[in-house]
Ligand SMILES: Nc1ncnc2c1ncn2[C@@H]1O[C@H](COP(=O)(O)OP(=O)(O)O)[C@@H](O)[C@H]1O
């Protein structure tokens with residue numbers, strides 16, 4: 001049997017005394033696109049940060065390809081194939097697009113592979129190629145998100161974590177990013193996506209997990225959850 005790309009079991013996390021995640025269990029299979037849905041403050045960003053080891057787990061386990069990496073460093077997670085596109089993008093605004101992209105490859109020794117992957121990112125998002133010498137801070141929000149996704153890809157991941165793909169972006173930009181994500185996923189990269197636009201998320205993803213106040217309250221095939229009246233009422237304003 002294939003091991004899941006990512007398996008998170010009974011995960012708990014806290015900021016000091018304030019517990020934010022309670023017993024979160026989820027998995028992503030190789031090549032799968034999975035989304036996490038939940039209201040503001042539900043713990044989605046915290047979950048992504050614990051998975052990429054930017055925040056320690058209080059309890060529970062994190063496995064990648066069947067290997068227990070609970071307590072590993074964030075560099076180790078990157079080496080294991082997990083790249084994180086953080087909420088708010090966190091680009092270096094006074095550095096060029098190209099240099100921001102290269103930051104994503106900082107752990108890699110293979111110069112030829114890095115050059116190859118840079119060209120792939122430019123092919124995926126041609127706007128980045130046109131603007132490669134421009135400071136990242138001068139890009140539009142959508143272009144910055146392309147740059148952040150591209151930086152994640154420069155680690156040559158097998159699992160891409162994306163925290164808020166479309167938040168605050170123009171619809172045309174969201175389309176370009178969603179198309180890019182589909183292509184990345186088609187090429188075999190598994191994706192764990194946090195997305196506030198629930199319709200968009202359920203259209204993109206194979207499966208979804210609903211997180212509410214730090215717990216997984218519902219999960220299933222994305223197409224089925226999109227038809228679930230409880231999801232429509234809670235997250236789509238009943239308009240779906
Ligand atoms: N650095 C932090 N220190 C203390 N509390 C935090 C911190 N980051 C987030 N929280 C709290 O943890 C909860 C979950 O936040 P977060 O994971 O950002 O949720 P989401 O991404 O789903 O909006 C919220 O109550 C938030 O206020």
Ligand SMILES: [Mg+2]
Nearest residue numbers: 044045046087
């Ligand atoms: Mg968040």
